[in-house]
Amino acid sequence: xxxxxxxxxxxxxxxxxxxxxxxxxxxxxxxxxxxxxxxxxxxxxxxxxxxxxxxxxxxxxxxxxxxxxxxxxxxxxxxxxxxxxxxxxxxxxxxxxxxxxxxxxxxxxxxxxxxxxxxxxxxxxxxxxxxxxxxxxxxxxxxxxxxxxxxxxxxxxxxxxxxxxxxxxxxxxxxxxxxxxxxxxxxxxxxxxxxxxxxxxxxxxxxxxxxxxxxxxxxxxxxxxxxxxxxxxxxxxxxxxxxxxxxxxxxxxxxxxxxxxxxxxxxxxxxxxxxxxxxxxxxxxxxxxxxxxxxxxxxxxxxxxxxxxxxxxxxxxxxxxxxxxxxxxxxxxxxxxxxxxxxxxxxxxxxxxxxxxxxxxxxxxxxxxxxxxxxxxxxxxxxxxxxxxxxxxxxxxxxxxxxxxxxxxxxxxxxxxxxxxxxxxxxxxxxxxxxxxxxxxxxxxxxxxxxxxxxxxxxxxxxxxxxxxxxxxxxxxxxxxxxxxxxxxxxxxxxxxxxxxxxxxxxxxxxxxxxxxxxxxxxxxxxxxxxxxxxxxxxxxxxxxxxxxxxxxxxxxxxxxxxxxxxxxxxxxxxxxxxxxxxxxxxxxxxxxxxxxxxxxxxxxxxxxxxxxxxxxxxxxxxxxxxxxxxxxxxxxxxxxxxxxxxxxxxxxxxxxxxxxxxxxxxxxxxxxxxxxxxxxxxxxxxxx
DNA sequence: TTTAGGG
DNA sequence: CCCTAAA
Numbered sequence: 001x002x003x004x005x006x007x008x009x010x011x012x013x014x015x016x017x018x019x020x021x022x023x024x025x026x027x028x029x030x031x032x033x034x035x036x037x038x039x040x041x042x043x044x045x046x047x048x049x050x051x052x053x054x055x056x057x058x059x060x061x062x063x064x065x066x067x068x069x070x071x072x073x074x075x076x077x078x079x080x081x082x083x084x085x086x087x088x089x090x091x092x093x094x095x096x097x098x099x100x101x102x103x104x105x106x107x108x109x110x111x112x113x114x115x116x117x118x119x120x121x122x123x124x125x126x127x128x129x130x131x132x133x134x135x136x137x138x139x140x141x142x143x144x145x146x147x148x149x150x151x152x153x154x155x156x157x158x159x160x161x162x163x164x165x166x167x168x169x170x171x172x173x174x175x176x177x178x179x180x181x182x183x184x185x186x187x188x189x190x191x192x193x194x195x196x197x198x199x200x201x202x203x204x205x206x207x208x209x210x211x212x213x214x215x216x217x218x219x220x221x222x223x224x225x226x227x228x229x230x231x232x233x234x235x236x237x238x239x240x241x242x243x244x245x246x247x248x249x250x251x252x253x254x255x256x257x258x259x260x261x262x263x264x265x266x267x268x269x270x271x272x273x274x275x276x277x278x279x280x281x282x283x284x285x286x287x288x289x290x291x292x293x294x295x296x297x298x299x300x301x302x303x304x305x306x307x308x309x310x311x312x313x314x315x316x317x318x319x320x321x322x323x324x325x326x327x328x329x330x331x332x333x334x335x336x337x338x339x340x341x342x343x344x345x346x347x348x349x350x351x352x353x354x355x356x357x358x359x360x361x362x363x364x365x366x367x368x369x370x371x372x373x374x375x376x377x378x379x380x381x382x383x384x385x386x387x388x389x390x391x392x393x394x395x396x397x398x399x400x401x402x403x404x405x406x407x408x409x410x411x412x413x414x415x416x417x418x419x420x421x422x423x424x425x426x427x428x429x430x431x432x433x434x435x436x437x438x439x440x441x442x443x444x445x446x447x448x449x450x451x452x453x454x455x456x457x458x459x460x461x462x463x464x465x466x467x468x469x470x471x472x473x474x475x476x477x478x479x480x481x482x483x484x485x486x487x488x489x490x491x492x493x494x495x496x497x498x499x500x501x502x503x504x505x506x507x508x509x510x511x512x513x514x515x516x517x518x519x520x521x522x523x524x525x526x527x528x529x530x531x532x533x534x535x536x537x538x539x540x541x542x543x544x545x546x547x548x549x550x551x552x553x554x555x556x557x558x559x560x561x562x563x564x565x566x567x568x569x570x571x572x573x574x575x576x577x578x579x580x581x582x583x584x585x586x587x588x589x590x591x592x593x594x595x596x597x598x599x600x601x602x603x604x605x606x607x608x609x610x611x612x613x614x615x616x617x618x619x620x621x622x623x624x625x626x627x628x629x630x631x632x633x634x635x636x637x638x639x640x641x642x643x644x645x646x647x648x649x650x651x652x653x654x655x656x657x658x659x660x661x662x663x664x665x666x667x668x669x670x671x672x673x674x675x676x677x678x679x680x681x682x683x684x685x686x687x688x689x
Numbered sequence: 690t691t692t693a694g695g696g
Numbered sequence: 697c698c699c700t701a702a703a
Contacts, residue, residue, distance in 0.1 A: 575697065575698070576697065576698085578697070579697095599692075599693085600691095600692090601691075601692070601693095602690085602691060602692085617690095617691070617692085618691085618692090618693095618697090618698090619697075621692080621693075621694095622697070622698090625693095625694085
């Protein structure tokens with residue numbers, strides 16, 4: 001039998017929490033075995049690490065893992081529960097270092113709570129439970145540790161891990177729930193550059209710090225990368241690898257494993273890719289630079305206010321730096337935004353509206369002033385008016401997974417991951433939905449689009465879509481004032497005025513590490529980072545975490561077939577931006593057609609639109625078609641920029657002429673040859689020509 | 690890749 | 697504008 005699972009375009013809210021966990025089995029230092037099994041996935045690695053930590057901390061009572069694990073689970077759950085109770089208290093504490101594991105747990109937990117309902121995968125209950133368990137376990141282990149000396153180390157690791165995960169970027173979409181606030185700062189940008197520099201510089205240092213952590217930490221570091229690798233990044237420049245390998249001797253082991261894993265994955269990817277490549281998924285995938293994404297992991301840290309944030313930056317510094325190079329442009333801006341965003345973090349509640357996609361909450365505020373109330377709207381769209389977005393989750397494309405009945409749950413998970421990673425691997429970009437409709441015009445301002453109104457906020461949704469590598473690169477919408485990044489494949493654009501960032505989008509493409517951590521996306525991209533930073537508020541933190549945690553599922557080769565015709569197009573390829581023909585273009589077209597006829601669009605293109613890359617011969621043909629139609633209908637019925645009747649007459653004349661001449665006899669016409677039929681002449685006479 | 694048409 | 701079958 002085949003199981004079909006459909007993710008549908010649903011928002012998957014909480015997946016995040018799940019992600020982090022690795023199967024318990026992975027936990028106890030059994031990594032070796034894992035390696036053999038192809039299964040090694042970042043999660044597992046993490047789990048293993050966690051397990052090691054536990055072992056050590058718990059005194060190497062190593063005996064039976066199983067029982068211990070179970071205990072851990074129990075513990076975790078308990079802890080979680082407790083934490084939940086405590087949850088309400090703000091996470092404000094700046095614990096970057098101390099960042100208590102608890103918090104992290106809490107975050108994930110919280111995320112779960114919030115998102116559970118949203119969880120769209122219709123997994124069998126058992127699977128679901130399994131996921132939860134694994135998650136719990138993971139956190140649990142950490143928790144148990146907290147009392148030990150290791151605690152600090154662990155915490156650090158977590159943080160780090162999270163960061164790296166962020167860089168990995170990835171999947172946010174998929175699991176997406178993350179909260180993000182976007183805001184365009186407008187000021188305070190000044191420091192950004194410096195900050196960035198610092199962060200970058202520090203990034204190199206960071207490793208050292210990490211090392212202090214000891215073995216455990218090392219592994220962690222490795223994990224992120226691993227994760228990164230997951231995604232099929234081939235090119236990986238692997239930032240991680242470099243640093244990691246050098247710094248961490250042990251890492252090599254991992255890397256080997258990882259490689260193996262990758263290998264496996266690739267194979268799987270291929271399959272997927274094939275599938276993807278099929279008509280529905282044309283866009284798919286190239287993997288861009290995977291590097292950045294590497295890490296994954298839980299993203300806890302996210303929020304811890306600024307401090308944390310900075311740390312993160314350091315961690316990722318390398319990545320960021322690279323990214324920056326790659327992306328350049330607006331990234332910085334984004335950052336700025338982010339930083340400024342911090343101020344926002346005000347009330348957690350901000351995010352609260354979720355549309356049906358469950359994803360977004362927007363708020364308006366004047367120049368960054370936190371509008372605590374969600375709808376506060378853009379009362380005045382004054383110049384500096386800003387729109388704040390808190391994206392809790394993204395809608396993802398529907399996925400169909402076809403797996404043998406005999407497949408294991410683990411394989412199913414892997415399959416899902418694979419499918420997800422396949423999509424992610426191709427890169428994502430964000431789509432914006434307003435009242436269920438996609439907004440494609442990136443050049444429109446939020447105001448124009450209506451996104452700034454309260455109502456629209458309620459009906460706003462963000463989707464993650466496979467990125468066409470074709471990047472329109474419109475991205476640099478520098479010219480465009482407010483832009484919704486929507487089209488941009490990779491980068492989020494930060495429009496000068498408003499900025500909406502799309503978390504993860506850009507990064508994602510680069511690394512789709514399926515596994516993990518979602519955070520990466522966000523982190524990776526400067527933009528995303530910025531978003532996160534904004535989120536600093538406690539609540540937000542939790543949200544962000546949620547986002548981060550992307551599911552870690554091991555991959556196994558299963559067949560996943562993205563189907564969805566509905567989505568197919570929307571997700572894969574962006575519809576080109578509509579660009580109405582101007583009168584002058586119409587004139588040029590008419591002229592060319594008069595001379596060349598209606599069957600030589602290629603020539604028409606060359607003759608009259610050679611320099612207009614956005615006008616393909618198909619476009620010209622279509623335009624001609626519409627012109628003919630336009631000319632044949634009453635002027636009142638015509639829409640758009642009116643075309644001079646004179647041109648329409650010529651269109652009709654040419655159309656008639658070439659129709660009669662069976663047109664297309666290529667070649668023979670000399671310019672000016674067009675003859676006007678009587679009918680046309682009459683018409684012209686009537687028109688007064 | 691182009692054409693030609695339907696959507 | 698998109699998508700495709702044909703050529």
